[in-house]
Amino acid sequence: MESIRNDNETISLKKIIVNYISHWKLFVAAACFSVIPAVLYLVLYPKTYEIMAKMKIQEDKDLTSSGSMGLGEAAGLMKSFGFGGGSVAGIVLDDEIAMLSSNELLKKTAIRLGLNVTYERPFSFIQLYEDTPLRVIPDSVTQYNLKDGFEFKIKVNSDGSAKLKMKETGEIYSFASLPAQLKTSSGSFDIVCTETSKIQKPFTLNVVVSPAGWTAEDLQEIVQIEEFSKNANTLELSCTDYEKKRAVDLLNTLMEEYNKNTDAIKKDENLKMMKFLDGRVQSVMQDLNGIERTIEAYKISNKMTDMEYDVQFYTDAVKLFREKIIEMEAQGYLIDLLDDFVKDPENKYSIIPPMLSAGEGEKGGAVSSYNEALLEREKLIKSSTTDNPLSEIANNQVDKLRQGVVQSISNMKKSYQLVLEDLKSQEKKIMDKMGNVPTYEREYLDLKRQQEILQGVYLILLQKREEIALASGHGRDKGLILDSAYVKYIPIGPRKLYAAIFMVVFTILIPVGYLFGKEQICSLITEYKNSKHS
Template sequence: MAKSTLEFDKDEGEGGGDLKQVIGRYLPYWPWFLLGVVICLGLGYLYMRYAPVTYESVAKIEIIDESERVDISQNALSLLGQGTSANMENEVQVLRSYRILKQVVESLNLDISYFQVGNIKTTEIWNPPFGVTKLVTEDSLTVSRSFHVSIQGMNAKITDEADRTYSVSLMEPDSLETELPFDITLRPDEEPEEYTSILFRVELTPVKQAVLNLAKKLRVSHVSKNSEILALSIKGESVDRSEAILNELINKFNEDGIRDRQRISKLTLDFIDQRFLSLSQELDSIEVGKEDFKRTNDLSYIESDVDFSLQRRAVAEDEVTQLETQVSLAELLKKAVTAQSSYELLPVDVGLENTGLNSMVSDYNRTVIQREELLSSVGESHPTLIALSAQLQNARVNILKTLNIYQTQLKLSLRQLTREKNRANTVFSRLPEKEKMLRSIERQQDIKENLFILLLQKREEAALSYAVTAPSIKVVDYALTDTEPLSPKKRIVYPMSLMVGLFVPFIVLYLHFTLNGKIQIRGDLARLSPDVPILAEIPTFKKSRKVINSEDRSVLAESFRIATTNLDTLLPEKAEGTGHCILVTSSVKGEGKTTTALNMAQAYASMHHKVLLVGADLRNRELMKYFKPDSFAYGLSEYLSESRVQWKDIIMGGFDNLDYLKVCFGGKMPPNPTQLLSGKGFAQFIERALAEFDIVLIDSPPSLSVADPLLIGKHADATVYLVRSGISDKNMVRHSRELSQKKQLPNMAYVLNDVGSLNSRRYHY
């Protein structure tokens, strides 16, 4: 038998990271993966069936910028600063404010929730067949309460948290008799017989808690960075409920904006009406004075002989009149500012021809409105409110300073114009002093009349703005809900279930392979000892089929034939008539070396090789368990220790009709097995066995237990080292590799025993 240069498993060891090898490692456990996939897909199906189905409803609104509104009431709206651009962040806060959301909760009765109770799944519903009217006040209900309701004919059976049961009529409220915190009545057009087998649950929640819950669910976001369109979204199980909440929120927000504009217009009307009363009295007083002056001084009309001079004087007087009107308006605004006891709105654009002052008053009014909105949601000690109050105080001081400066400028201009008027009046030096006095009275009358007409115009504009309630928002889309639920989603649940079903068994097996420290597959063995070839993999077999026969064509039999065939390539060439000695050992007991040695002997004998199987494990007579112990009187130990025992006494044959197979048992356990195996007698035994047999298979003790295998290895041509899948430790493999590298066990090759994956293979000719 020539030694082959083929190293039949070295490449496999070097390619341990190959994908095919990795797949081959996990493929034997395909039932685990199949079971994991089936279980996870089943759980995914149950989750899809019984998990709460959540939908997302979305509505879009556009905040209307009042500064861009083209309307005949534009001037009236700008009187108190209504024409400023909308602050989008402020609008978002108003939409999410407790005040607005509380109106939505109270309008839709969101503090009362309805559920349909199933055996496993409980679903929130929006329109149950009955209506519930809460009888308790907002302050008296401090915690949520739950009641189960079942319809029984025209009555309802109600069970509270303490399992107390009440029977109430669905036709007439009778809460006073039952002491329930609500009345329940059947909705019109509903047939109670359709709901007799359905169990409902009614939950009463404190209004404050219901508002806070709604605030958590509501999302308000900008559609884009520079857009004035806001997207309102909410998630829930009931599509109708979510859409109703968003639509009602839009209505309440719009109504709130309309009320704000109407309030400002109303304040403007009240202010102008008060000024009308005082101006009317002043004009009446001037008219009476003028009439008395003319009657007393017997005056009627101005003489017409100084027309040219009169025109010059009229121009000067007109300019003086305008300045005095501005002085009066400034004084009027100054009184309105100083008369305020708290932060109130100021009249805007009352006729002052000072753009900066009008802008300061508009900014002041806008801050007042912002402070009032914030005051409705937070306390007076809130930092933002304190900052706004300080801002208003500074603005009021700046307005007064500006008014004082403006009045000073007006007075200077008035003095200049007065001097010019006086120069023009020199031409009238011939006119009687009484005519001058009459002109002074008429000038005062013109000032008051001009102011009266201006305020009358502003009042009409403010009244028009109050009557025309244009919306503060434009509804882009009312609430819409996607037909596909937000969760659970089939396209996510089932793929994830499949992945988890594959991943969990993989992780379990990976941890098993990584942490247990045992040899599992051929690749583990090849990676730890790449320079030692692997003869074959022996599949797991039943105890009743430990030993093969010559007619056996099973996977087990073929595995041993493969092992012997591969072993032949490792055996060195010898002289004609000299056999080969093969040592069979392992690291520890229980790895299958005796069974392997016996089956390899059977495989060699079936190929007509003269085979001697030697039980050299003198401490453990494992080989005799496969035969009849009483049929053999002597063994190897007696042969080596007693001279009277002859060769023929220890060589037995006639097993399974195999004439080519002989067996030498170990015999009785001697007191000194190591001395017997290291002596000349054992060397002579091996020499004679090699002379008479083609193959001498020696079943030796484990290499980690005793030194016997190393002593026997001196006579062996090759070593078959047994490694058992799931039993042999990786450190044992490293130990065997050291023995091979040190040449203590010659021509070592592995046999991987008890490989369960081979059970699935089939061998056919």
């Protein structure tokens, strides 16, 4: 059964193929007819080209970042405040792409090129650009306030007069000559001729005026902006158009408007920063003058010349004694810890930590002897029973040594206390000799420190202001144009391949569809007749 069904299917398929081949004239006719729309497509469809451009996004580096190297401490302050050092925020290409494709930037581009007004000759689907015989120019107010588009037909007669008819309302405007001004409810428009010597009159144009924002939306679909590579700060701009000059102007103007926009943003930020810095510089200068006058008055009232040399000897002596006092106080603290450890009942038979060096003479020897006796006691206890008389002797010996250690520690405390009091006494004598100099020094250093801080801030503000002034004046574009807009050599339309595919599809589908439909209709008619006879 399976083989019979396969044979039937094969026979049926052969029958269909033979049936189609028998109507070969129909296929030939379809092939001949398909040539007509294919040729019309190749002839009438305007040659469309791809236009490319490349632009590198440059970082906003500080031109004078190396200048902070000569400011010493001020350079360090600048880095800590986040002002200097040449640190630069990285470029986010997605943000730059968003700016390039923004409605506002494309709107400015459309207005500058006049792309929001299109011109077509009657029965033509090609929009004129450079070769348009006249232009309709909205005034600045209308350009930005136009909310709805409108269309009209204008006819310029041989004598130079013009007649304009609105498509929606049917309103008619007549002008004795051009240029002329068209005033409507939407706004005011200037109608001007372009190179009148080359215009062949009469002529008729269909003009469509659209809000620049609508045109910007269309341009967002037309202009493609992509990263050139993942490792480069370069963007690749492209678009397709049958009017090569219009596409070239579009990409070049878009890049120029991008640079203008980023430059305006940078200048606005720099202007605000300069205003802030100027105010701060004046304020710091006033504070600096005030502190310098205070220092001058302080020196005069206290009869001071150069305090640093006057007090250098006393300062060094006080520093030396203070170091020794701190050292003695630290040793006294260790002795107190040792005393507390020995007197604690819980540490009765615990080894004393070696807090004092072995070179401390008797004091170090007493502690060492006590620790050795404890070690011997531990060994004896571990190697004998608790009733061993030697254990009792060892305990007595340890107790006596502990008393010696306690007495030794007490002597150490008295000795260190005497030394500490002597050092403090000598320090007091030097301080008495200095009299009021420390007070003067403290007050003078406090004033001097305020002066140095203000000087550092003043240098920071001056350098930052100079950097901003240089950055505002050097005029470097953020977008470096690597390749101005250029037209690729090979057009992308009309495509001969598309025409060939259309011919093949038309040649096959139309005859097959016709024969299949005819067969189905005949089958239905036959069934209808049979059912009627029955």
